[in-house]
Amino acid sequence: MNIKKLLNSLKKIKDNDQYTIEGWILANRGNEKIRFLSLNDGSTSDNLQVVIKGKNILDFKIDKINLGTSVKVSGALILTPKSPQPIELVVSTLEIINTSDDDYPIQKKETTLDFLREIPHLRHKTNLFRTIMLIRNSLVFELHKYFQENGFINVASPIITSNDCEGAGETLEVNNPNNKNDYFFKERAYLGVSGQLHAEAYANGFKKVYTFAPTFRAENSHTSRHLAEFWMVEPEVAFANLNDVILLADNLLKTIIANTLKNYPSEMKILNDLKNGTLIPTLKDFINKDLKILDYKETIKILEKNKNMFEDQNIFFGMDLSSEHEKFIAEKIVNGPVALINYPKELKAFYMYQNTDNKTVAAFDLLVPGIGELMGGSQRESRYKKLEQRLKELNIKQEPLQWYLDLRRYGYAPSSGFGIGFERLVMYVTGISNIRDVIPFPRTPGGIKM
Ligand code: 4AD
Ligand code: MG
Numbered sequence: 001m002n003i004k005k006l007l008n009s010l011k012k013i014k015d016n017d018q019y020t021i022e023g024w025i026l027a028n029r030g031n032e033k034i035r036f037l038s039l040n041d042g043s044t045s046d047n048l049q050v051v052i053k054g055k056n057i058l059d060f061k062i063d064k065i066n067l068g069t070s071v072k073v074s075g076a077l078i079l080t081p082k083s084p085q086p087i088e089l090v091v092s093t094l095e096i097i098n099t100s101d102d103d104y105p106i107q108k109k110e111t112t113l114d115f116l117r118e119i120p121h122l123r124h125k126t127n128l129f130r131t132i133m134l135i136r137n138s139l140v141f142e143l144h145k146y147f148q149e150n151g152f153i154n155v156a157s158p159i160i161t162s163n164d165c166e167g168a169g170e171t172l173e174v175n176n177p178n179n180k181n182d183y184f185f186k187e188r189a190y191l192g193v194s195g196q197l198h199a200e201a202y203a204n205g206f207k208k209v210y211t212f213a214p215t216f217r218a219e220n221s222h223t224s225r226h227l228a229e230f231w232m233v234e235p236e237v238a239f240a241n242l243n244d245v246i247l248l249a250d251n252l253l254k255t256i257i258a259n260t261l262k263n264y265p266s267e268m269k270i271l272n273d274l275k276n277g278t279l280i281p282t283l284k285d286f287i288n289k290d291l292k293i294l295d296y297k298e299t300i301k302i303l304e305k306n307k308n309m310f311e312d313q314n315i316f317f318g319m320d321l322s323s324e325h326e327k328f329i330a331e332k333i334v335n336g337p338v339a340l341i342n343y344p345k346e347l348k349a350f351y352m353y354q355n356t357d358n359k360t361v362a363a364f365d366l367l368v369p370g371i372g373e374l375m376g377g378s379q380r381e382s383r384y385k386k387l388e389q390r391l392k393e394l395n396i397k398q399e400p401l402q403w404y405l406d407l408r409r410y411g412y413a414p415s416s417g418f419g420i421g422f423e424r425l426v427m428y429v430t431g432i433s434n435i436r437d438v439i440p441f442p443r444t445p446g447g448i449k450m
Helices: 003-008 055-059 113-117 127-149 196-206 242-263 265-274 279-288 296-305 323-334 384-393 399-409 422-430
Strands: 017-030 034-040 048-053 070-079 087-098 172-174 189-191 208-216 229-238 292-295 338-341 363-368 372-379 415-421
Touching: 003 017, 017 048, 017 087, 034 070, 048 055, 055 087, 127 208, 127 242, 127 265, 127 422, 189 208, 196 208, 196 229, 196 399, 196 415, 229 242, 229 422, 242 265, 242 279, 242 338, 242 363, 242 372, 242 415, 242 422, 265 279, 292 296, 292 323, 296 323, 296 338, 323 338, 323 363, 323 372, 372 422, 384 399, 415 422
Parallel strands: 048 087, 292 338
Antiparallel strands: 017 034, 017 070, 034 048, 070 087, 172 189, 208 229, 229 415, 338 363, 363 372, 372 415
16 A cells, blocks of 8 residues: 555545555654654655554654654554545554664755755655656656557667767767777667667558657756756657657647646646646646647748847858747747747758758757757658768768668658657656756766766
8 A cells, every 4th residue: 555545545445444554754743642743655745644642652662753764654544634634544553664864864944956966866755856756757657658558669779879860979989998999899889869760660560669768968068958868758650741740749748748637636736836836727728729830931030030039149041949049939939839840951860851942851849938849850751862862961971871771672651750858848747947857867967976
């Protein structure tokens, strides 16, 4: 039994039903006649009120129980519909598993996020981080559920690869430092920046596939939305075009967010309160609205008209949008998520389908308020010759990617897909503004704690 299950089955509980719960103590209040312990077991952000009366206080050494103590309690559950918490457990036995040393850094008083980033192994014992990680877990579950219920096959994309999918040269290399000339893999190998190319291979055969894996980028970006190790979710669908996967992205996001709101009301309330009540209405507004789709060309016109709003006022067709431009479009123009499509090909990776204007590719970036780019995707270049020519233009060696070109030669059904930056999704749903606070053990340039 755990606290979440108990709270979800209140209707079935009868006064004095007996339960045993294990967990950690967050508060120990009261006097010599009656004590109230606040117990959390990690299943929910809600705590269970544990009541100890009379002689039991001495017998069970309640005075020794400090913040962080692990305990096992058994007793009678009492329904308390009139108090702030709907149930309490009146203890008949209590076992202290371990108390916490005096220097336990998680104390009741407010601690800063900066301080907590120094102790990633303990910060999940705060109410805030427990809540964030429970929502993160819900999103993992909902993503798998969505794909599995909609006919997608999970593909284990390799972590170690011999290619740089995005071609941005931001790979972390894997090799044996003592043996520069004798690579373990007999060729240079990298931690993958994306599982897309491998997912594409499997989409041709399984039709609808997805990866959910850690990806790595040696970007030297010290921003609140970049990590060196982050998780990416990459669906890839054969027989699908750009528009099909934009619709998929929209439906998927709305479904997993709606289910998380439904299944984690206590956690979402905590996060909503932190945002002065704006988080849940914003998410619901997105769920209820049609996704806006905007052409890159139109976007440039809008930015041009508003250019005095920006630090970077040099606005022209062909420019890469900076984070301030992306946020402006999502926050001020659309006031919600927006898919920008048809970017100039120079801004995008080699594998994207070239539009008939010869300037743009069938790509989309999904931008959201507060974060900017949440996902990026495209229809893939299906024409062998075009792909070959693009590799040449970009000076990318063809030989290591020959297998990828060859896919086009064997009954190829054109495919489209996208990648969701999973931590950015967690930021969007929790309202947390720094990406380091939505992953248990963040890895950033110059930062690898534990
Ligand atoms: O836009 P990106 O680079 O697209 C791809 O990797 C494609 N291969 C995806 C595909 O079509 N299958 O990355 C996808 C998403 C971005 O939109 C962003 O949300 C996230 O991954 N992302 C990062 N998240 C955290 N830290 C970083 N350094 C990130 N770089 C990208
Ligand atoms: Mg991108």
